[in-house]
Amino acid sequence: xxxxxxxxxxxxAKKRISKRATKSNDNKSSLLGVAFKISTExxxxxxxxxxxxxxxxxxxxxxxxxxxxxxxxxxxxxxLNVIKSAKNMQN
Amino acid sequence: MATNPMHQFNxxxxxxxIKIDQIDIxxxxxxxxxxISCISILLIFNLGSSKRNIIPNKxxxxxxxxxxxxxxxxSDTAGSKGKPYFGFVFSLFMFVLFCNMLGMLPxxxxxxxxxxxxxxxxxxxFIGVTVIGFTKHGFGYLKLFIPSGVPIVLLPLIVVIEIISxxxxxxSLSVRLFANMMAGHTMMKVFGGFVISLGIVGxxxxxSFSVALTGLEILVAFLQAYVFxxxxxxxxxxxxxxxx
Numbered sequence: 312x313x314x315x316x317x318x319x320x321x322x323x324a325k326k327r328i329s330k331r332a333t334k335s336n337d338n339k340s341s342l343l344g345v346a347f348k349i350s351t352e353x354x355x356x357x358x359x360x361x362x363x364x365x366x367x368x369x370x371x372x373x374x375x376x377x378x379x380x381x382x383x384x385x386x387x388x389x390x391l392n393v394i395k396s397a398k399n400m401q402n
Numbered sequence: 403m404a405t406n407p408m409h410q411f412n413x414x415x416x417x418x419x420i421k422i423d424q425i426d427i428x429x430x431x432x433x434x435x436x437x438i439s440c441i442s443i444l445l446i447f448n449l450g451s452s453k454r455n456i457i458p459n460k461x462x463x464x465x466x467x468x469x470x471x472x473x474x475x476x477s478d479t480a481g482s483k484g485k486p487y488f489g490f491v492f493s494l495f496m497f498v499l500f501c502n503m504l505g506m507l508p509x510x511x512x513x514x515x516x517x518x519x520x521x522x523x524x525x526x527x528f529i530g531v532t533v534i535g536f537t538k539h540g541f542g543y544l545k546l547f548i549p550s551g552v553p554i555v556l557l558p559l560i561v562v563i564e565i566i567s568x569x570x571x572x573x574s575l576s577v578r579l580f581a582n583m584m585a586g587h588t589m590m591k592v593f594g595g596f597v598i599s600l601g602i603v604g605x606x607x608x609x610s611f612s613v614a615l616t617g618l619e620i621l622v623a624f625l626q627a628y629v630f631x632x633x634x635x636x637x638x639x640x641x642x643x644x645x646x
Binding site: 343347348351352354355356358359360363381384385387388389391392 | 559562563564566567569570571573574577578581582625626629633
């Protein structure tokens, strides 16, 4: 009897703790971290796209074209990255 | 000589030159500060975990706080599957944090203000996460590049974009840490130079700026280590729990 009572109390306490843990998730330092993350993510994707375009241009000998297309693909990838992390922030 | 704001980033040799087959592996000031940070981490954490008092002293409190901080970070981002990688994330966070913080001391060298250091760390994480992803999911890991609900016509373009954004991870990870550390330290040096050149009359304004910047830099030093660790957790989460 008392054992059962204790078990239910334990369950309630555990639930409370897990609730508190999810609530304290959105502290300020992690938000600042996300802000740092977003700013470089845009730049890095453009950089990687351009580097890939440059390498492919040297391989196939199509000097300006692949670097141009991959630059824009990199821009798209960067913007998508930012949108993705912004969506993660909202959840 | 020391008025040049970039002078603080010079890497110079300490002791004799050691060469193995054209590769220079001499002991430099960068390696010295890496060793200093490793030794201080080992000292603090051995001191903190040796006693195990019920009422902790300050060092024990510090070690226990940092333990719960990282373990909570991993369970929040990567879930229970991320637990085995605690050791790696913890040592990574501590190494970056101590390198950043030791760089804040006067006359110290900031190891993380060199892109090759941060890039090696980031490349190691990138390769490790990719290997973990392929061992856990096999070729199913490639599903990461194919988001659900995309029309067939757009698929080639989307896959290229996803691959580029996957490859951009180590770049953004390393550039973020390196750029923040280098920019901050250069700025502090520039303002310090203003104090000297304006003298006792006009030097007070840049001096107060310098004090404020020091506080900001300590915040950035901690925050960049935190971001580095939490992004490692996020990438681990992508590799462990595929959900696309």
